[in-house]
Structures are given as C-alpha cells and as structure tokens.
Amino acid sequence: MNVKESIKNYVISELISDNQHSTLSDTDQLIESGIIDSLGIMKLIGFLEENLSVQIDDMELVPENFATIESIATMVEKKL
Amino acid sequence: MQPWHDPDLEEIRENYLQFAEKLNGDTPKRDLEGEFSPERWKRVADSGFLRLLMPNSLGGNEVPVTHLVAAMEGLGEGCRDGGFNYALCNQICGIQNTINMFGSDQLKAEYLPDLMSGKSMAAYGFTENTSGSDAYSMETNAIADGDDFILNGTKQYITNAPYANLAIVFAKTTKTRSPFSLTAFLVDMDWDGASHGQEFDKMGLRTVRMGELIFDNVRVPKSNILGVKGGGLRVLTESTLWERAILTATALGPMARGLKSCIERAKSRTQFDKPIGSFQQISSKIANMIQRYKLSRLVIYDMASRLGNGTSLQPHAQDAAIAKIFVTDNFIKFELDAMQIFGVRGYLLESFHQQDLRDSLSFSIWAGTSETLRNTVAKLAGLPVE
Numbered sequence: 274m275n276v277k278e279s280i281k282n283y284v285i286s287e288l289i290s291d292n293q294h295s296t297l298s299d300t301d302q303l304i305e306s307g308i309i310d311s312l313g314i315m316k317l318i319g320f321l322e323e324n325l326s327v328q329i330d331d332m333e334l335v336p337e338n339f340a341t342i343e344s345i346a347t348m349v350e351k352k353l
Numbered sequence: 354m355q356p357w358h359d360p361d362l363e364e365i366r367e368n369y370l371q372f373a374e375k376l377n378g379d380t381p382k383r384d385l386e387g388e389f390s391p392e393r394w395k396r397v398a399d400s401g402f403l404r405l406l407m408p409n410s411l412g413g414n415e416v417p418v419t420h421l422v423a424a425m426e427g428l429g430e431g432c433r434d435g436g437f438n439y440a441l442c443n444q445i446c447g448i449q450n451t452i453n454m455f456g457s458d459q460l461k462a463e464y465l466p467d468l469m470s471g472k473s474m475a476a477y478g479f480t481e482n483t484s485g486s487d488a489y490s491m492e493t494n495a496i497a498d499g500d501d502f503i504l505n506g507t508k509q510y511i512t513n514a515p516y517a518n519l520a521i522v523f524a525k526t527t528k529t530r531s532p533f534s535l536t537a538f539l540v541d542m543d544w545d546g547a548s549h550g551q552e553f554d555k556m557g558l559r560t561v562r563m564g565e566l567i568f569d570n571v572r573v574p575k576s577n578i579l580g581v582k583g584g585g586l587r588v589l590t591e592s593t594l595w596e597r598a599i600l601t602a603t604a605l606g607p608m609a610r611g612l613k614s615c616i617e618r619a620k621s622r623t624q625f626d627k628p629i630g631s632f633q634q635i636s637s638k639i640a641n642m643i644q645r646y647k648l649s650r651l652v653i654y655d656m657a658s659r660l661g662n663g664t665s666l667q668p669h670a671q672d673a674a675i676a677k678i679f680v681t682d683n684f685i686k687f688e689l690d691a692m693q694i695f696g697v698r699g700y701l702l703e704s705f706h707q708q709d710l711r712d713s714l715s716f717s718i719w720a721g722t723s724e725t726l727r728n729t730v731a732k733l734a735g736l737p738v739e
C-alpha cells in the first residue's frame with residue numbers, strides 16, 4: 274500500500290465515524306468541511322509518527338499540510 | 354518492577370514525606386482563610402522539587418518521571434495542604450514541562466531557571482468565560498503586528514493567577530474553529546497591558562488562589578510563541594495529557610495518609626463495646642479504600658513509566674484520559690468513605706478528611722471534566738461522539 278492509500282484508509286476507518294465519507298477523494302477538504310476535528314488531527318499525527326515512522330515538526334503543523342489526503346501525503350513523502 | 358517493590362522510589366517518597374511533614378503548621382487555618390504561603394513555596398523550591406524533571410543543562414535534575422511521581426506522593430502524604438501541593442505539581446506538569454517541550458532554547462534559558470528556583474511563579478491561561486470544555490469558543494485573540502502579536506482577552510479561573518509573574522496564554526490567531534486557530538504564548542505579566550483581575554473563592558484547594566489574567570493590547574514578541582503560530586492545539590494537548598497522566602498523582606499522597614488514619618481509627622474507636630473496624634460495613638469501606646489507593650497507584654505509575662522527560666503522550670491519549678477518570682472517581686469515593694468512618698469528627702473543619710474531600714472534588718473538573726474525558730475515550734474508540 275502506498276503512503277497516500279494508507280493515510281486515506283486510516284482517515285476513513287479511524288477518524289470518520291459517521292459512515293458519510295466512505296468515498297473520500299484525495300482532494301476533499303478535511304478540516305474546512307469538518308471531516309477531521311482537533312482530536313482527529315492529534316490522532317492522525319500519532320498515526321503518521323508511529324506507523325509511517327516520520328517526525329512531524331511543530332513548524333509543519335499548519336492548515337495547508339493537513340487540508341486534504343493529497344497534502345498530508347505530500348508532506349509525508351518528502352520525509353521518506 | 355512494580356513501584357512498591359522499587360527501593361529507589363520508596364526512598365524518594367520517604368524523604369519527601371519527612372520533608373513535607375514540616376510544612377504543615379497552620380494548614381487548617383490557611384485552608385479556612387484561603388491563604389497561599391509564598392514562604393513554603395520557596396522552601397519547597399529550595400528542596401529541589403521544581404527542578405526534578407527539568408534538563409540538566411538548565412540546572413535541573415532530569416529524573417525519570419516515576420521519580421517525580423514518588424516525590425509527589427511523599428509531598429502529598431506528608432503535607433496536608435492539598436491546594437499548595439496541587440499548585441506546585443501543576444507548575445511542574447502543566448507549565449515548566451510545557452515550556453521545556455515547546456519553548457525555544459532562548460525562552461527556556463530565560464524563564465525556566467527562575468521558575469525552578471521559586472523566584473518566579475507561573476499560571477496556565479486557557480479557560481475563559483465563554484470557553485471551558487470547548488476550546489474553540491475562546492475570545493482571547495492575538496493579531497500579528499510586525500515582529501509582535503497584540504494580545505487581547507481575559508482568562509478566568511486560573512490557578513496561581515493572583516501572584517503569577519509569568520503565564521502561558523492561549524489565544525486565537527485566526528477567527529475560525531479550525532484545529533490550527535490557536536496559538537500558545539509565554540507572557541510576562543509585567544508587560545504593559547497585562548494585569549491580574551478579580552479573584553475567585555472556591556470550596557476546595559483553598560490554599561492556592563484562583564483568579565483572572567487580563568490582557569489589554571499586550572505586545573508579545575513572536576519569539577515568545579510556544580511551538581508555532583497555529584500550533585496551540587499540540588501545546589494544549591500535550592500539556593493537558595501530562596496533567597491527566599501525572600498531575601493526577603497528587604491524589605496518591607492524601608489517599609496514603611487517609612488510609613493510615615482510617616485504619617487506626619477503625620481499630621481504636623469503640624462503639625457497642627467493639628472497635629468500629631469489626632463492623633462489616635466499616636471494614637468493607639476500608640477494603641475498598643485499599644483497593645482504590647493501590648489501583649490508582651498502579652495506573653499512575655504505569656503512565657509515568659511510559660514517559661521520558663519531554664516525551665509526547667499523544668500515543669497514550671486514551672490511556673491518559675482513562676487514568677484521570679479512574680483516579681478521580683476512586684479518589685472522591687475514597688474521601689467520602691474516609692469522612693464517614695470518622696463520623697462527626699471527620700465533618701469538623703479541623704479534620705483533614707473534610708479538607709481532602711473538598712479538594713478531591715476538583716479532580717473531576719480541571720484538565721478535562723470527567724464527562725468530556727469519557728467523550729475522548731469513546732471518540733478514540735471510534736464512536737461518533739459529538
């Protein structure tokens with residue numbers, strides 16, 4: 274599974290609990306549309322750091338990096 | 354190794370217990386009058402307590418977190434002053450640790466040595482009139498202006514606020530409910546526009562004072578941001594997780610002390626020509642109290658043993674919430690039983706049992722109420738909780 278897919282799977286299975294977004298696209302706005310809330314962001318960071326073995330620096334905690342599946346994957350891929 | 358089998362931890366706990374017993378003196382009077390003791394604060398700082406967790410490079414001792422917990426246990430068992438102990442441990446877990454995790458080298462060097470030595474005291478400014486459990490409804494805001502931010506707003510119900518000369522202050526740096534809308538600043542209360550507002554009298558933890566912090570166009574340099582602009586959520590999450598997992602250890606000392614006192618009382622108080630400890634309803638209360646104390650200890654040492662100095666607790670977020678809920682529920686029930694075992698004497702203002710009971714009730718509110726923590730646990734289990 275590539276990085277983007279594993280992030281997407283994690284977001285769908287762990288962060289979306291209302292069964293509304295099982296067809297999430299890579300460019301759907303995650304924060305603006307409320308798909309991921311603050312607890313979800315912290316949980317996602319934990320997932321990226323533990324499972325994909327990357328360190329998310331405080332400087333990277335900006336909305337642009339977490340806006341979509343695409344942008345999260347781009348940030349992570351730069352570190353691999 | 355289990356904490357109660359580790360001689361090093363026992364020694365730390367015992368040393369702090371003996372030191373802390375000397376801090377008691379007029380505790381009931383100060384509790385009644387809601388009086389904080391700066392002189393005792395200095396004595397505890399001089400003992401090195403505020404240095405325990407801090408980096409060697411800044412004059413700290415960098416001890417393992419389990420050692421800090423052992424010291425907190427001893428302090429809480431020896432010193433009957435729950436408010437004072439809470440304030441000290443709050444400064445270590447919520448403030449110094451947060452500055453150490455998120456502050457630049459310059460901020461750490463500038464502020465941590467004075468906090469460790471007791472020369473300065475700090476407050477953690479998050480709660481407001483409009484914003485308690487709901488962080489994103491806060492009104493305090495900071496607007497960028499050149500190399501500074503202009504900070505405006507009022508923080509309420511803040512521990513240590515009336516005499517803090519430094520504060521961690523959370524403010525909105527964008528007017529949305531985005532997880533990236535909060536920023537944490539380190540604010541010197543001597544700066545123009547920063548002031549101490551009204552005080553709040555409370556039912557428990559009375560020997561530490563609570564009040565308002567007011568910010569009226571305070572110019573805060575960008576270099577005083579903890580973490581990054583918009584990164585306040587991470588600062589908030591880490592600091593409250595540390596409070597949930599470790600500050601909760603302030604319950605252990607009063608439970609250890611209460612247990613000894615109740616066992617002694619159940620053996621020595623006779624009614625109907627028998628020690629009250631021979632009545633099954635009293636002995637089962639004591640059996641429950643022993644369970645509550647031992648299991649709370651186990652839960653807290655388990656959390657502490659997972660942490661290094663400055664370690665992120667994020668992967669343990671659910672367990673930290675569970676630890677706080679568990680210890681809170683057990684502490685409150687423990688203290689209700691302790692007071693009941695003492696009958697009227699436990700109800701008198703001179704009894705430390707009634708004081709510990711009043712202090713214990715605060716645990717279900719600070720660093721996340723027991724209701725919102727249950728939401729967190731359920732949400733982290735994948736439930737669609739609001």
Ligand SMILES: Cc1cc2nc3c(=O)[nH]c(=O)nc-3n(C[C@H](O)[C@H](O)[C@H](O)COP(=O)(O)OP(=O)(O)OC[C@H]3O[C@@H](n4cnc5c(N)ncnc54)[C@H](O)[C@@H]3O)c2cc1C
Pocket residue numbers: 476477478479480484485486487509510511512513558715718719720721722723724725728739
């Ligand atoms: C001893 C003590 C010391 C404190 N020190 C500080 C400090 O130093 N700095 C600081 O910033 N703050 C401090 N606080 C304030 C504390 O952080 C807040 O009280 C806490 O966040 C809860 O906010 P609130 O009291 O406004 O309650 P509210 O958020 O108004 O909640 C009221 C009730 O509604 C419940 N509730 C709210 N939302 C939900 C929900 N979604 N689901 C279910 N139930 C819900 C709560 O559990 C509670 O029972 C302190 C509080 C105490 C008691």
